[in-house]
Amino acid sequence: MGYDMTMEISALNEIFVEFYYWITVPLMFLIHVGFCLYEVSISRAKNHIHTLMKNAMLIPMVTITMFLFGFWIYFAGQGPFGDFAGGSTGLPWDATMGSNFGDHIMGVFWAAFLLFSWTAASIVSGAVIERIRTGAFLILAVLVGSVTWMIDAAWGWSAGGWMVTDWGYHDAYASGVIHGICGGAALGILAVLGPRIGKFAPDGTPRDIPPQNPWLAVIGLFIIYTGFWGFYAACNVPIIEFDGVWTATTIYGTPTTLSTITFNFLMSLAGGLMAGYYMSKGDSFWTFSGGLGGIIAASAGNDLYHPLQAFLIGIVGVWVAYKLHYWVERKFKIDDAVGAVAVHGYAGSFGVIICGFMLWGYPALADGSATITPWGQIGGAIIMFFVLGFIPTYIVAKILNAMGILRIPKEVEIAGLDYVENQASAAAGQEIVNAELAETNASSSL
Amino acid sequence: MSTGLESWTPVKEVAALSPFSGGEVLLTIIAVVLWIGWQIWQIKSENSSYDEQVAKLR
Numbered sequence: 487m488g489y490d491m492t493m494e495i496s497a498l499n500e501i502f503v504e505f506y507y508w509i510t511v512p513l514m515f516l517i518h519v520g521f522c523l524y525e526v527s528i529s530r531a532k533n534h535i536h537t538l539m540k541n542a543m544l545i546p547m548v549t550i551t552m553f554l555f556g557f558w559i560y561f562a563g564q565g566p567f568g569d570f571a572g573g574s575t576g577l578p579w580d581a582t583m584g585s586n587f588g589d590h591i592m593g594v595f596w597a598a599f600l601l602f603s604w605t606a607a608s609i610v611s612g613a614v615i616e617r618i619r620t621g622a623f624l625i626l627a628v629l630v631g632s633v634t635w636m637i638d639a640a641w642g643w644s645a646g647g648w649m650v651t652d653w654g655y656h657d658a659y660a661s662g663v664i665h666g667i668c669g670g671a672a673l674g675i676l677a678v679l680g681p682r683i684g685k686f687a688p689d690g691t692p693r694d695i696p697p698q699n700p701w702l703a704v705i706g707l708f709i710i711y712t713g714f715w716g717f718y719a720a721c722n723v724p725i726i727e728f729d730g731v732w733t734a735t736t737i738y739g740t741p742t743t744l745s746t747i748t749f750n751f752l753m754s755l756a757g758g759l760m761a762g763y764y765m766s767k768g769d770s771f772w773t774f775s776g777g778l779g780g781i782i783a784a785s786a787g788n789d790l791y792h793p794l795q796a797f798l799i800g801i802v803g804v805w806v807a808y809k810l811h812y813w814v815e816r817k818f819k820i821d822d823a824v825g826a827v828a829v830h831g832y833a834g835s836f837g838v839i840i841c842g843f844m845l846w847g848y849p850a851l852a853d854g855s856a857t858i859t860p861w862g863q864i865g866g867a868i869i870m871f872f873v874l875g876f877i878p879t880y881i882v883a884k885i886l887n888a889m890g891i892l893r894i895p896k897e898v899e900i901a902g903l904d905y906v907e908n909q910a911s912a913a914a915g916q917e918i919v920n921a922e923l924a925e926t927n928a929s930s931s932l
Numbered sequence: 933m934s935t936g937l938e939s940w941t942p943v944k945e946v947a948a949l950s951p952f953s954g955g956e957v958l959l960t961i962i963a964v965v966l967w968i969g970w971q972i973w974q975i976k977s978e979n980s981s982y983d984e985q986v987a988k989l990r
Binding site for chain 1: 943946947948949950956957959960963964966967971974975978979981982985986989990
C-alpha cells in the first residue's frame with residue numbers, strides 16, 4: 487500500500503488552519519473582558535452595574551443575530567448589489583452552519599467574525615454610558631454588530647467585495663471596517679442622545695467627569711491590547727501556497743508575513759503610547775487610549791509598512807484623534823465618555839486614508855486586478871465612518887428617541903442607574919447590622 | 933429507533949451530527965421569536981422599572 491505524503495501534509499495543513507483560527511477566539515474574548523473592565527471603571531460608582539450589564543448583554547443579542555442573519559449578510563453582500571452572491575451560505579439552516587461532519591471550519595470562522603461583532607458593539611457601548619437605556623442600546627448593538635459592520639466587511643474586507651475589486655480598498659487589520667464604522671456609529675448615537683447632565687457648563691464649556699477608577703480602566707486597556715493580538719491573527723490566512731511559496735496572506739489573499747505584523751503591531755503601539763502621553767501630559771487614560779489609537783491608525787497597512795512607518799503613523803494618528811476629540815466636544819457639545827469616537831473613529835479613518843498614500847500603486851488583490859489609491863481609500867473612509875457608521879445609527883437613534891426609549895429619565899440619571907440596587911443593598915446591609923446588634927445585646931444581657 | 937445517527941461507519945458518509953436533522957428552519961423560527969420576544973420584554977420591563985423609580989424620586 488503506497489504512502490501518500492501529500493495527502494498527509496494537506497490534512498495537517500487543514501488541521502493547523504482550523505486550530506489557528508480557533509485559538510484566536512479565546513484571545514479575542516479578552517477584548518470584551520477589557521472593554522467591560524474599562525467601561526465600568528470609567529463610569530461613576532452609581533452607574534457601575536447598569537454599565538456592566540449593558541455591555542454584557544450585547545453578547546447574547548449580537549450572537550443570536552449573527553447566527554440568524556449577520557453571517558449570511560457577509561457572504562450575500564460580496565457580489566454586485568442585489569446579487570446575494572453567497573446564496574444560502576451563512577443562513578441558519580445551511581448545512582455548514584451546524585454540527586456537520588462534511589464541514590469542520592465554518593463555526594470557527596463564524597466565531598472569529600462574531601468576536602469582531604462583539605467588539606464593534608462594545609466600542610459603541612463605551613461612548614454612550616451613564617444615560618442610554620439598555621433596551622435601546624441592545625437594538626443599536628444588533629444594528630452595528632450584526633448588520634452594518636457585516637455589510638462593510640462584505641464590501642471592503644473580502645477579496646470579492648466591490649470596494650476592493652472596483653476601488654482597490656485596502657484595510658488589512660480593520661482600521662476602517664471595524665474602528666472607523668464604530669466610531670461613526672457612536673457619533674451618530676451621541677448626536678441624538680446628548681451629553682450627560684453636568685458635562686457642559688451653562689456657557690458651553692466642557693467639564694471633566696473623572697473616571698471612578700483610573701488604574702482599573704488602564705488595566706482594561708492592557709487586556710484589550712492582549713486580545714488585539716488575537717484580532718490581528720484572525721485577520722490573516724495563516725498558511726497558503728502563493729505563486730509557489732508557502733506564506734501567510736491577508737483576508738484579500740495578498741501576501742504578508744507574521745514577522746511584519748508583529749513588528750508593526752508593537753511599533754504602532756509604541757508610537758501611540760508616546761503620542762498619547764505627550765498630548766495629555768501623562769494622563770493615564772489618554773496614554774493607554776493612545777496606544778490603542780496608534781495600533782488602529784496603522785492597522786490598514788500594517789501588513790506591508792516598515793516598522794518605523796507604523797511607529798510614525800501611530801504617532802500622527804493619535805495626534806489627529808486627540809485634537810479632533812476636543813474640537814468636536816467643544817464645537818458640537820458631544821459627550822463621548824470614553825473617547826471611542828476619537829480612538830476608533832478618527833484614528834481609524836486617518837489610518838485608512840494614510841494607507842492610500844503610503845501604499846499607492848500596490849496591488850490590492852493577489853491577481854493584480856485592483857490597485858490601492860488615495861481616492862479609493864478616502865472614498866472607503868467616508869463609506870465606513872459616515873455611510874455605514876454615522877447615518878444608520880443616527881436614524882435609528884432618532885426613531886428610538888421619538889418613541890421615548892432612548893435616554894433614561896433625568897431623575898434616574900441624577901440618582902444613579904443603580905439606585906434601586908444600591909437602595910436594596912443598603913437596606914439588606916442595615917438589616918444584617920440590626921440583627922448583629924440584637925444578637926450582641928441578647929448575649930450581653932445573659 | 934434513532935433521532936439521527938445510527939452508525940459512525942463509513943464515516944465519510946456522515947453529514948449532520950445533530951439530532952432531528954431537517955428541522956433547522958423550525959428551529960430558526962423559534963429562535964427569531966425568542967430573540968424579538970426577549971427584546972420586547974426587556975424594553976417593557978426596563979420602562980416599568982424606570983417609571984417606578986421616577987415615581988419614588990419625585
